[in-house]
Amino acid sequence: MDFDFNRIITITLFAATFRMTTPILLATLGGIFSSQTGIFHVGLEGLLDIGAFFAVVGSVQTGSPWGGLLYAMVACTVASLVFAIVHLEMKANEIIVGLALNIFATGMTNFMLVAVLGATGYFQSPLIKGFTPLEIPVIKDIPLLGEIVSGHFPLVYIAFLLVLVVHLVLYRTPLGFHIRAVGEKIEAAEAVGINPKTMKYLGLLISGVFCGFGGTFLSLSYLNLFSEGITAGRGWLALAAINFGEMRPVRALIACLIFGFADALALRLQQFGLPSQIVLMLPYVVTLIVLGASAIHRERRKKVVLKISPEKKDLKLRVGA
Amino acid sequence: MNNHLVSRLIGANLKRFFAEALTQLINYSIILLFGLLVGAMVIWFSGKDPLAAYGALWKGAFGNWAKFADTLDRSTVLIFSGLAAAVAFRTSVFNLGLEGQLYIGTFAAAWVGFTFHDLPRVVHIPLCMLAGVIAGGIWTLPVSYLRLQWNVPVMVPTLMLNYIGILFTQYLVVFPFRDPTATMAGTPVLEASARLPKLMKGSVLNIGFIFALVMLFVVYWFMFKTKTGYEMRMVGYNPSFAAAVGMPVKRSAFLAMLISGGLVGLGGACVVMGFFGRFMSSFSVGYGWDGMMISLLAQNHPLGVFPASLFYAALANGALTMQSQTGVPQTVVGMVKGAIMFFVTIQLFVAFFRGRMRKWILTSTG
Numbered sequence: 304m305d306f307d308f309n310r311i312i313t314i315t316l317f318a319a320t321f322r323m324t325t326p327i328l329l330a331t332l333g334g335i336f337s338s339q340t341g342i343f344h345v346g347l348e349g350l351l352d353i354g355a356f357f358a359v360v361g362s363v364q365t366g367s368p369w370g371g372l373l374y375a376m377v378a379c380t381v382a383s384l385v386f387a388i389v390h391l392e393m394k395a396n397e398i399i400v401g402l403a404l405n406i407f408a409t410g411m412t413n414f415m416l417v418a419v420l421g422a423t424g425y426f427q428s429p430l431i432k433g434f435t436p437l438e439i440p441v442i443k444d445i446p447l448l449g450e451i452v453s454g455h456f457p458l459v460y461i462a463f464l465l466v467l468v469v470h471l472v473l474y475r476t477p478l479g480f481h482i483r484a485v486g487e488k489i490e491a492a493e494a495v496g497i498n499p500k501t502m503k504y505l506g507l508l509i510s511g512v513f514c515g516f517g518g519t520f521l522s523l524s525y526l527n528l529f530s531e532g533i534t535a536g537r538g539w540l541a542l543a544a545i546n547f548g549e550m551r552p553v554r555a556l557i558a559c560l561i562f563g564f565a566d567a568l569a570l571r572l573q574q575f576g577l578p579s580q581i582v583l584m585l586p587y588v589v590t591l592i593v594l595g596a597s598a599i600h601r602e603r604r605k606k607v608v609l610k611i612s613p614e615k616k617d618l619k620l621r622v623g624a
Numbered sequence: 625m626n627n628h629l630v631s632r633l634i635g636a637n638l639k640r641f642f643a644e645a646l647t648q649l650i651n652y653s654i655i656l657l658f659g660l661l662v663g664a665m666v667i668w669f670s671g672k673d674p675l676a677a678y679g680a681l682w683k684g685a686f687g688n689w690a691k692f693a694d695t696l697d698r699s700t701v702l703i704f705s706g707l708a709a710a711v712a713f714r715t716s717v718f719n720l721g722l723e724g725q726l727y728i729g730t731f732a733a734a735w736v737g738f739t740f741h742d743l744p745r746v747v748h749i750p751l752c753m754l755a756g757v758i759a760g761g762i763w764t765l766p767v768s769y770l771r772l773q774w775n776v777p778v779m780v781p782t783l784m785l786n787y788i789g790i791l792f793t794q795y796l797v798v799f800p801f802r803d804p805t806a807t808m809a810g811t812p813v814l815e816a817s818a819r820l821p822k823l824m825k826g827s828v829l830n831i832g833f834i835f836a837l838v839m840l841f842v843v844y845w846f847m848f849k850t851k852t853g854y855e856m857r858m859v860g861y862n863p864s865f866a867a868a869v870g871m872p873v874k875r876s877a878f879l880a881m882l883i884s885g886g887l888v889g890l891g892g893a894c895v896v897m898g899f900f901g902r903f904m905s906s907f908s909v910g911y912g913w914d915g916m917m918i919s920l921l922a923q924n925h926p927l928g929v930f931p932a933s934l935f936y937a938a939l940a941n942g943a944l945t946m947q948s949q950t951g952v953p954q955t956v957v958g959m960v961k962g963a964i965m966f967f968v969t970i971q972l973f974v975a976f977f978r979g980r981m982r983k984w985i986l987t988s989t990g
Contacts, residue, residue, distance in 0.1 A: 345779070385966075395969040398718060398779075399920060403965035406917065410958025417953040418670040539783045546780065580795035587784040587791075591766070594781060598774040 316571050317451045322525070323570075324563025325462045326351065326517040330541035331548075331555050332462075332469050333513025338550045339473060340499075340506035341486035345401025346386055347514060348538025349408030354379045354518015356412040359431055359529040360419065368434045368523045372458075376515035382408070383511025387504050405538075413531055425530030433527040434458065458520045465513075469552040482506060486550075514538075536587065543590045547597045558593060565589040656935070659964035666959055667952050677952040684945025685938035693827035697899065699930075699937035701726075703836040704891025705915025706922065706929035707843045708884040713916075713924045714847060715880035716860040721767065721782030722888045723912030724789030725760040729889020731793045732759030734896045734903035735801070737814035748817040753893045760889020763789060764881040771881075772874050778881070786912075794905040803902070810904040820898040832894030837930075839887070844926040856880055888912060909940070917965055936961070 330347045337344040354375040361374025386404055389395050420426045434456045439449075473479035484492040485502040492499055517537070522529045540562045548555025565586040572582045664674035685695050705722050712719035733756035740748065763785060770776040794809070803812040820830040847853040859866040859876040867873045891911070896903055914936050921935075922928030939961070943954035 389966065389970055393970045399969045400966075402720075402916065402920075403962065403969050406913065406965055407959070407962025410955065410960075410962040414666065414953060414955040414959050417955055418666070423953075536783065536787055539780055543780045543784075546777070578795055578799060580791045580798065584788050584791045587787040591770075591781055591784050591788075594776050594784075595770050595774060598770065598776040602774055 313571075314447065314450045316567055318455070319567035319570060320560065320564045321451070321455060321459055321463075322563075323566035324559050325459045326520050327537050327540050327544060327562050328462045328466070328556065328559040329458075329513050329517030329520065330538050331544040331559055332465055332552060333510035333517070334541050334545050335469065335473075335548075335550050335552055335555060336482065336509040336513070337503075337506040338545050339482050339486045340503045341489065342390070342397050342503060342506060343401075343542075344507070344510055345398050345542070346382075346404035346408075346538075347510070347541050348534055348536065349401075349405035350379050350382055350511060350514035351518045351521065351534045351538050352405075352408045352412050353382050354515045355522040355533050356415065356518070356529055358515075358519035358522045359426060362432050362523055363420075363428070363430045366430075366432055368432050368519070371432075371523050372516070372519045375519045376512050379511040379515035379518065380508055381511075383507045383514075386511075387507040390507075391500055391503055409531075412529075416529065416531070420529075425528055427526075427528035431523070431527045433523045433525075456520070456524045458516060458524065461516065462520075466552050466556050473552065540586065540590055543594050547593055549601075558597075561593055562586055562590060655964060655967045658967050659960050662963035663956055663960035666956055670952070672950060672952050677946050677950045677956075680946040680949040681939070681942035683942075684949075685942035687945075690824075690827045691941070693824050693829035695934070695937045695941045696833050697827065697829040698941050699933040700832045700836045700898065701891040701895040701911050702914055702918060702933035702936050703840060703929055704894065705888045705911050706918035706933050707839060707915075707926055708887035708891070709915045709919035710922065710924045710926050710929055711843060711847065711856075711887065712880050712884040713919055714860045715856045715876055716863065717877050717880045717884070718777075718779045719764070719767075719782050719881060719884045720779055720916070721764065721785045721789075721912075722884070722915050723908065723910070724782070724786035725763045725885040726888045726892045726908055726912045727789045727793045728763045729756040729760030729885070730892030730896050730907070731796060731811075731903050732756055732889070733893030734811050734814060737818035737897060738812045738902070741815060743815070743817050745817045748815065749820065749897065752814075752818050752897055753890055756889040756891075756893030757886040758889070760885040760887070760892065761882045762885075763889075764885035768878050768881045772878060790906075793903070797903060797905050801903075806902070806904075808904055810902045813902045814897060818897055819901065820894065828899055830898035832898040835894060836891075839890070840926055840930055843887070847926055852876075852879065888915065914961075917961060920965065921968055 330351055333350075334344050334347050357378035358368075358371035358375040360371075362368055362371030364370065364374075382404065386400055390397050390400050416422055416424075416426055436454045437457050437460065439453045471479075473483060481492070481497045482502050482505070484495075484497055485499045489499050492502075518534075521533055521537070541559075544555045544558035544562065547558035569582045569585040572585075573579050660678070664678070667674040667677050684691065686692050705726065708722055708725075709719065733752040736752045736755040737748070740751070743751070764782075767778050767781045767785060770781055771778050797809045797811055801811045803810055806812075820832050823829045823831060823833070845853075847857060855866065855871045856876040856879065858871055859873050860880075863873055866876075892908075895911075896907075900907055918929055918932040918936055921932040939957045943957040946952050947954040
């Protein structure tokens with residue numbers, strides 16, 4: 304084992320970073336919407352699982368990856384709607400509903416894998432139509448940048464564009480203002496005539512749609528298969544990213560890129576004869592470190608604020624998790 | 625007059641007790657019925673006969689004494705992880721890392737089991753258990769540190785440690801501790817002195833089940849009859865109130881996490897010494913996750929963990945028979961579990977029946 308960093312840190316590594324970031328980023332953006340309305344969405348992992356499964360089903364049935372995307376979005380929205388009804392109408396604890404959703408999603412996809420697709424463990428078939436990579440006309444000819452940025456799957460570009468869109472929606476439109484108001488101070492929002500329930504429904508449904516995107520990317524890009532445990536904790540990484548970004552899309556993107564890089568590096572290091580088990584731990588260890596570091600930073604900041612203005616004793620920084 | 629008052633008080637309490645018990649009974653019957661109904665619908669959609677499937681499931685779980693004993697054995701580790709979840713959840717510590725703590729604890733117990741030779745049984749078995757408890761507890765320390773020192777919510781870190789723990793033990797059995805004669809990646813077989821004695825011929829039921837039963841009462845006693853347990857429950861119930869009256873909020877959260885990890889590690893020790901005989905990677909089919917569901921089903925009450933784990937063990941064992949006899953895939957059980965979780969979270973039936981039932985019982989008997 305010789306560590307030649309020039310061989311490990313290559314252009315393909317950065318290109319891989321973009322694609323490993325994408326599913327985490329999509330789940331993160333979805334989770335940001337529900338977090339901004341004050342709901343800590345533990346069910347992201349389950350939604351990604353459902354999305355990945357139904358994308359495969361849709362792709363086989365319609366013969367097109369976009370059909371798969373549609374199926375995944377519809378399935379995830381329905382699942383989110385169930386979550387929303389159980390949490391908002393029946394007043395069940397959001398964390399426990401989220402856990403229930405995760406468990407139900409695993410059970411359902413594992414069962415339907417056998418019952419509908421007739422496969423155990425994983426399903427791979429030439430019938431699954433995946434996306435085709437997209438070359439960006441001008442950029443692809445630029446030497447270094449072209450190799451990193453161009454030639455990804457459409458959903459990668461959609462995901463990174465969505466960061467901007469989500470930022471604009473949340474911070475530049477009345478709707479975003481209403482959503483944030485509900486999460487910030489629900490009584491105040493109600494007093495000015497915002498219906499908190501509508502906003503919460505909206506937030507949850509949007510996270511469903513985004514997880515549909517994320518799930519589709521997991522199963523219909525690069526490998527074109529669905530396997531048990533395909534999500535590998537990406538929904539939870541998304542929660543960590545939301546926590547790191549304090550529910551702001553652009554800051555959360557940084558965390559997603561870190562996780563994506565760790566993921567890509569893990570894949571890359573596996574080819575260098577390191578034990579795969581140790582290498583695969585990398586994204587999770589990085590997540591722990593990122594969570595700890597951002598929390599330490601936050602607490603220090605809080606101390607500084609308290610020093611300057613002691614009257615803000617009950618200052619609470621909202622982190623969404 | 626005093627006498628009269630006392631008898632009236634007792635009578636009212638008894639009635640209230642029965643009203644509550646009956647409500648819970650109906651509540652759980654409906655939850656289980658609905659859960660099984662969802663499963664039946666799914667089986668029916670997939671073109672199989674639900675009744676035959678459930679019949680096979682019942683036979684597989686309780687068909688004869690040996691099967692029943694096997695189900696009891698399966699419930700052993702579930703009881704431990706259910707208790708672990710109950711302790712944590714009661715204290716409002718969302719320890720989702722039971723799976724990782726289980727793997728680490730089990731590996732530690734197995735390591736003590738196959739490394740030390742020529743120890744008498746009475747020393748070796750407790751030593752393995754101790755190793756399981758300590759390792760499971762240690763695996764919670766990073767999370768507790770982050771939570772108590774830097775205010776990081778425990779949920780995501782515990783989950784990350786799940787993945788890390790599972791991958792780490794996988795590494796240990798694939799590389800340093802691999803038994804080359806084993807067909808699957810696993811450690812060497814445990815010494816005979818580290819194996820738990822069997823309780824019944826023709827079944828895998830062993831003394832670990834007795835330990836589990838004892839732990840049920842120990843945890844109940846700890847949570848409900850000691851000062852520390854009371855503080856933990858109060859911290860879980862209302863942390864700001866507990867802090868205001870001077871209860872050690874941080875210590876309670878720390879203890880809950882530590883005990884939770886220790887308990888599930890002990891469960892792992894029992895399952896490796898009683899059932900597997902060696903540590904294998906991916907030995908756990910979601911025992912940690914089942915523990916959380918069991919605890920929620922038991923409303924986080926230690927004694928309620930027993931029937932809930934028995935139910936889960938029956939589902940798991942029965943599913944194998946169901947699959948082999950009727951061809952219904954055993955993964956359908958996962959759906960039933962998920963559906964039951966949903967119905968538990970809704971608590972629809974409790975809310976609906978509690979008021980009505982109690983009123984009916986209290987008025988109809990005067």
